Amino acid sequence: MLVTGNEILQHAHKNRYAAPAFNVVNMEMLQAVIAAAEAEKAPVLVQTTEGALKYAGIKYLSLMIRYAAENAKVPVAFHLDHGTTFETAIQCVRNGWTSVMIDGSHHSLEENIALTKSVTKVAHACGVSVEAELGRLGGVEDNIVVDEKDAMHTNPAEAKQFVAETKVDYLAIAIGTAHGKYNGVPKLDFDRLDTIKKMLDMPIVLHGASGVAEDDIKKAISLGVNKINIDTDLRVAFTDAVKDVFAKTPDEFDLRKICGPGRDAVKEVVAAKMRLFGASNKA
Ligand code: TD4
Ligand code: ZN
Ligand code: CA
Numbered sequence: 001m002l003v004t005g006n007e008i009l010q011h012a013h014k015n016r017y018a019a020p021a022f023n024v025v026n027m028e029m030l031q032a033v034i035a036a037a038e039a040e041k042a043p044v045l046v047q048t049t050e051g052a053l054k055y056a057g058i059k060y061l062s063l064m065i066r067y068a069a070e071n072a073k074v075p076v077a078f079h080l081d082h083g084t085t086f087e088t089a090i091q092c093v094r095n096g097w098t099s100v101m102i103d104g105s106h107h108s109l110e111e112n113i114a115l116t117k118s119v120t121k122v123a124h125a126c127g128v129s130v131e132a133e134l135g136r137l138g139g140v141e142d143n144i145v146v147d148e149k150d151a152m153h154t155n156p157a158e159a160k161q162f163v164a165e166t167k168v169d170y171l172a173i174a175i176g177t178a179h180g181k182y183n184g185v186p187k188l189d190f191d192r193l194d195t196i197k198k199m200l201d202m203p204i205v206l207h208g209a210s211g212v213a214e215d216d217i218k219k220a221i222s223l224g225v226n227k228i229n230i231d232t233d234l235r236v237a238f239t240d241a242v243k244d245v246f247a248k249t250p251d252e253f254d255l256r257k258i259c260g261p262g263r264d265a266v267k268e269v270v271a272a273k274m275r276l277f278g279a280s281n282k283a
Contacts, residue, residue, distance in 0.1 A: 001069070001070065001072065001073075001074075001075055001076065002066065002069040002070045002072075002076055002077075002078065002098060003043075003075040003076065003077055003098065004077060004098045004099060004127065004128065004129045005045060005077040005079055005098060005099025005128075005129035005131070005169065005170070006099070006129040006169050006170075007075065007077070008043045008044075008045065008075055008077050009129070009169065009170050009203035009226050009227055010203065011043070011282070012043075012203060012226040012227070012279075012282075013202065013203040013224075013226045015282065016221070016222070016224070016278075017221060017226070017277060017278035017279055017282060018206075018217075018220075018221045018225050018226050018227060018228045018277040018278065018279065019043050019044065019045060019226060019227050019228075019277070019279055020042070020044055020045070020227075020228055020230065020270070020273050020274055020277050020279055021044075021045035021046075021047050021079060021081070021205075021227050021228065021229045021230070022044070022045070022046060022047065022229075022230055022231070022234060022270060022273075023047050023048065023049060023052065023081060023229070023230075023231040023234070024046055024047070024048065024052070024065070025048070025051075025052045025055055025056060026056065027064060028238070028259050028260075028262060028263040028266070029234065029238070029263075029266060030046060030064060030065060030068050031068070031263060032234075032263045032264075032266035032267040032270060033046055033266070033267075033270050034046075034068050034069075034072050034076065035267050036267045036268075036270035036271040036274065037072065037074045037076065037270070037274070037283070038072060038073050038074055039267075039271060040271050040274040040275065040279070040280040040281070041074060041280060041281045041282070041283045042074060042274040042279040042280050042281070042282060042283055043074055043075040043076075043077075043279060043282055043283050044074065044075075044076055044077075044274075044279075045076075045077045045078075045079045045099065045227065046065055046068070046069065046076060046077070046078055046079065047078075047079040047080065047081040047229070048061050048065070048079075048080060048081060049080075049081045049082050050082065050083065050084060050088055053088070058091060058092070058095055059095070062095040062096050062097075065078050066078065066096045073283075074283035075283055077098050077099050077129075078096065078097050078098045078099065079097065079098070079099040079100070079101065079131070080092040080097050080099070080100040080101055081101055081229065082101055082103045083100055083101055083102050083103060083119075084102075084103055086102070086115065086118050086119055089101075089102050089119045089123065090119070090122055090123075093122065093123050093126050093128045097128065098127075098128055098129065099128060099129040099130070099131065100119065100123055100128060100129075100130055100131070101130070101131040101132065101133070101172070102115060102116050102119040102130065102131075102132055103132070103133045103172075104116055104132065104133070105133040105134060105135065105136055105137075105172075105174075106136070109134075109158055109162070112132070112134065112162070113162060113165050113166055116130070116132040116162075116166040116168060117165065117166045117167075120166055120167050120168055124167070129169040129170070130168050130169050130170075131168065131169065131170050131171070131172060131205055131227075132162070132166060132168040132171060132172065133171070133172035133173075133174075133205075133207075134154050134155075134158060134159050134162050134171060134172070134173060134174075135152060135153050135154030135155070135173055135174030135175075136152040136174050137174050137177060137178055137179060137207055137208050138152070138174075138176065138177070138178040138186075139178060139179075152174055153173075153174050153175055153176070153189055153192055154173040154174050154175065154192065154196060156192065156195045156196045156199050159171060159173065159196050159199070159200060160199050160200060163200055163202065169202075169203070170202065170203035170204065170205050170226065170227060171200065171202065171203075171204060171205065172204075172205040172206070172207055173192075173193065173196055173204060173205070173206075175188050175189040175190070175192050175193050175206075175220075176188045176189050177206060177207060177208035177209060177212060178208045179207065179208045179231075179232075180208070180210075180232055181210070181211060181232055182211045185213065186211070186212060186216075188212070188216050188219075188220065190219060190220070190223060193220060193223045193224065193225070194223050194224075197223055197224030203226040203227060204224050204225050204226055204227075205225070205226070205227040205228075205229070206220055206225045206227070206228050206229065207229045208229065209228045209229055209230055210230050210231060210232035210233040210234075210236075211232065211233070214276060217276060217277070218276070221277060221278060228273075228277055230273055233269055233273070234266050234269055234270070237262075237265040237266050237268070237269040238262040238263075238265060238266050239262070240265065241261040241262045241264070241265035241266075242258055242259070242261070242262050244261065245257065245258050245261055246258075
């Protein structure tokens with residue numbers, strides 16, 4: 001069934017687990033996520049970036065994902081990941097998304113507050129939940145030194161002010177993760193997470209979670225992370241399976257025999273993440 005992001009994240013916040021959020025760009029990724037969620041009896045967020053909207057088209061994604069969510073046996077929220085403008089966020093609200101992220105993390109605090117506020121005002125009036133971000137995620141190649149790290153990671157006092165002024169439903173924070181593949185092993189700032197969770201007492205979101213050690217994921221959940229974004233691990237699972245098809249049958253040209261194994265591989269990774277996040281059997 002299609003639900004708002006808030007319905008899933010409030011349940012996760014109260015029951016101290018993390019709802020998984022997976023990026024999809026096509027039918028195979030979507031079907032893999034929904035099939036795994038049903039098999040694991042897990043609530044799930046299906047999310048699309050602006051890049052996905054550009055690739056597939058807003059109407060294609062909207063109709064396909066709404067159909068999948070409405071017919072799923074588990075709660076599914078339909079989320080915009082890293083929306084950068086008021087216009088994109090509201091276009092998604094108009095086209096059936098039930099949760100939108102407005103990412104003003106590259107702006108000044110004041111500008112981030114103003115942008116986020118403009119989105120929460122309209123989205124909340126339409127019954128759509130809102131995620132925002134404060135602090136900056138590392139780039140994958142960044143070799144961040146300690147003082148820079150302190151400047152980039154989410155400031156707890158600012159987070160408190162940000163949430164009070166913007167009325168966002170859940171907040172993405174920067175504690176040392178990065179999007180994409182890591183060069184080394186990321187070191188997470190757990191004390192900061194603990195402080196922010198205690199000060200805010202609301203659902204917290206962790207981005208860039210592909211490649212983070214399983215024990216660190218578990219620790220982050222125990223300290224109050226309630227939504228975890230995974231993209232890279234799914235891309236790798238899909239493409240590894242496709243590479244395997246071509247390694248075994250280099251002349252294959254039936255798309256179903258190429259993308260089908262990709263879909264199966266993604267389903268397995270999604271199910272494993274759901275178990276790791278404590279989301280299995282929470283639907
Ligand atoms: O928000 N995300 C996913 C980012 C996806 C970027 O997609 P585009 O290429 O369309 O912009 C995450 O936090 C996931 O991070 P991960 O480390 O798992 O990839
Ligand atoms: Zn992200
Ligand atoms: Ca990552």
